[in-house]
Structure formats: C-alpha cells, structure tokens
Amino acid sequence: MKNNNKExxxxxxxxxxxxxxxxxxxxxxxxxLKEKDLPVRIGSRSASPAFDWNNEASWDVCLEDVESAYxxxxxxxxVPGATDSIQSFVDKAKQHGVKRLVLLSGRGEEEAQxxxxxxxxxxxxxxxxxxxxxxxxxxxxxxxxxxxxxQITLPAGSTLEPFVDVDDIAEVALAALTESGHAGEVYExxxxxxxxxxxxxxxxxxxxxxxxxxxxxxxxxFVGHIEAxxxxxxxxxxxxxxxxxxxxxxxxxxxxxxxxxLGRAPKDFSDYAQDIVKTGxxxxxxx
Numbered sequence: 001m002k003n004n005n006k007e008x009x010x011x012x013x014x015x016x017x018x019x020x021x022x023x024x025x026x027x028x029x030x031x032x033l034k035e036k037d038l039p040v041r042i043g044s045r046s047a048s049p050a051f052d053w054n055n056e057a058s059w060d061v062c063l064e065d066v067e068s069a070y071x072x073x074x075x076x077x078x079v080p081g082a083t084d085s086i087q088s089f090v091d092k093a094k095q096h097g098v099k100r101l102v103l104l105s106g107r108g109e110e111e112a113q114x115x116x117x118x119x120x121x122x123x124x125x126x127x128x129x130x131x132x133x134x135x136x137x138x139x140x141x142x143x144x145x146x147x148x149x150x151q152i153t154l155p156a157g158s159t160l161e162p163f164v165d166v167d168d169i170a171e172v173a174l175a176a177l178t179e180s181g182h183a184g185e186v187y188e189x190x191x192x193x194x195x196x197x198x199x200x201x202x203x204x205x206x207x208x209x210x211x212x213x214x215x216x217x218x219x220x221x222f223v224g225h226i227e228a229x230x231x232x233x234x235x236x237x238x239x240x241x242x243x244x245x246x247x248x249x250x251x252x253x254x255x256x257x258x259x260x261x262l263g264r265a266p267k268d269f270s271d272y273a274q275d276i277v278k279t280g281x282x283x284x285x286x287x
Contacts, residue, residue: 014065016039016041016066016070017040017051017068018033018042018043019072020070021042021043021044021047022042022046024134025070025166026072028170028171029173030042032170032174041062043062049061050062059089060096063093063098067097067098068098068177070173071089071104075235075237076106076238076241078106078241079111083118086119090124094124098124100127100177102127103115103116106130107130107188107190107246108246108251126183127173127182127183127187128186129173129176129257130186130189131169132161133161133247135164135166135269136166138200139276139282147208150210152200152214152215153222155217155219156214156216158196158198159249159252160195161251161252162253162255163269164258164266165191165269167267168262168266171261176261185261188257189255189257190253190266191266192254192266193254194253195269196214197214200269201213201214206273207276207277210284219244222243
C-alpha cells in the first residue's frame with residue numbers, strides 16, 4: 001500500500017516542467033496534470049520554449065516559475081555524460097527555486113543509479129521511479145513492425161522480465177508530482193509477473209488472433225541491422241547496451257513499487273494487449 005510515513009505537506013500551485021513531455025511517459029503525465037487543472041510546461045525540443053539536453057542554455061527559460069520537474073533523459077541515463085547533464089540540471093533547478101524532482105530511472109543500470117544519487121543529494125524533495133522494459137515498446141516503440149510482421153526478432157534468449165505498463169509508470173510519477181507522501185521514496189515499478197519473449201509472443205497471438213512468434217537472433221546481427229537502418233548512433237548504443245547488459249537476468253524479479261505508490265496491483269501484459277488490439281495499431285492490411 002501507499003507509504004505515508006514521510007512528513008510531506010506539498011501543495012502544488014506552480015508550474016510542473018515535464019521533460020520529455022511528448023514521450024511515452026511524459027505525454028501521459030502532461031495529460032494527467034491538465035486533468036487536474038494544474039499548470040504544466042512541456043520540456044521538449046519541439047515545444048516553446050524549447051528544452052534540449054544538448055543545449056544547456058535552453059534550460060533557464062524552461063525553469064522559470066517552475067515548482068516541480070519530471071526528469072527523463074534521452075536516450076537513457078546509462079549513456080556516457082548523463083551524470084554531468086543531470087548534475088547541471090539539478091543545479092539550475094535549485095537556482096530557479098524548484099522544490100520537487102521526480103526522476104525516471106532504469107532498473108539494474110549502475111549509471112542510472114549514479115544519476116539517482118545526484119537527485120537524492122540535491123537538497124530538494126525527490127522521488128525516484130525506477131523502471132525497465134515497457135509494454136508500450138510493442139505498440140508505441142521500436143517493436144511495432146515486428147508485431148505486424150508476425151515475428152519478434154530479438155537477441156533476448158529466455159531471460160525473464162516483468163514488463164511494466166507505461167500508464168502505471170505515469171500514474172506513479174503523477175502522484176509523486178502532485179500528492180504528499182511520496183518524497184524520499186524509490187519506487188521500483190514492474191508488472192505483476194515475469195515473462196519471456198516467448199510469453200510475450202503468446203499473449204500477443206491470443207490478443208490479435210494471429211500467429212506471432214519470438215525468433216532468437218545473434219546479438220551482433222541485431223546491432224548490425226539497427227546500424228544498417230540508419231538509426232542515430234546513440235540509439236544503436238542504447239539498444240546494444242540494453243540487450244547485452246541489462247537483459248541478463250538481473251531484473252528477473254517482481255517488485256511492489258506500483259502497489260506501494262498507488263495502492264493497487266500493476267497492469268498485466270495480457271490486459272495491455274487486449275486494450276491495444278482495440279486501437280487498431282496491430283491491424284495488418286489484407287493483400
């Protein structure tokens with residue numbers, strides 16, 4: 001259940017800056033803040049004012065009158081230089097009078113935990129939301145085409161992973177940004193069960209009514225395919241890192257982060273799949 005042991009009387013009236021406000025978790029948080037009639041500023045390169053992690057000069061105007069900030073780092077907190085960027089952002093946030101930080105971090109990533117420490121030692125109210133593989137990678141991310149083709153071709157082996165729903169991640173972050181009782185918490189969030197990619201394929205087959213299979217491919221071939229597709233260098237790096245390092249069984253356990261934060265169980269992958277089928281994202285055009 002939700003942990004309310006901490007003394008926290010936070011009432012948000014100022015602006016919440018949502019970095020990555022057009023991304024998977026960010027746009028859901030933006031929508032949640034708007035539903036609560038709370039002022040929100042989208043932090044992205046396409047927004048006005050624009051926020052760009054590679055242009056520190058753009059941060060000051062984005063932080064004006066900001067009370068809370070949701071921090072996502074692109075492409076991942078594991079990339080070299082991320083700690084420097086997070087430290088610089090935290091310093092600027094303090095200068096601008098920001099009171100609360102919520103960081104989206106990565107499970108099992110030593111480099112991400114180094115970024116967590118920077119936020120935790122900021123002197124500001126903080127909450128860490130630690131997640132890994134998202135359900136929505138199959139409907140909003142890099143794996144959509146694989147589902148349409150009927151073959152999930154990845155170098156994942158039989159490793160078990162508790163895939164987590166982005167809606168759950170966003171709801172936890174939204175609670176941390178707007179409610180009391182979440183300061184000083186590290187919410188490691190997962191789905192309710194461990195799944196292999198064969199299990200994923202089975203659930204997707206059941207939901208779509210089509211045969212979808214998982215096909216194991218060599219890691220080198222996978223990375224080579226990404227490079228050949230013309231993907232940016234940082235995308236190639238992070239995909240290589242995720243499949244060679246993080247997906248090694250280190251995260252093969254279920255946690256209670258969603259239940260502690262929200263007082264309910266996390267969403268199961270099969271329920272996610274049934275919901276996504278209704279949107280038509282996985283519909284295959286007839287020849």
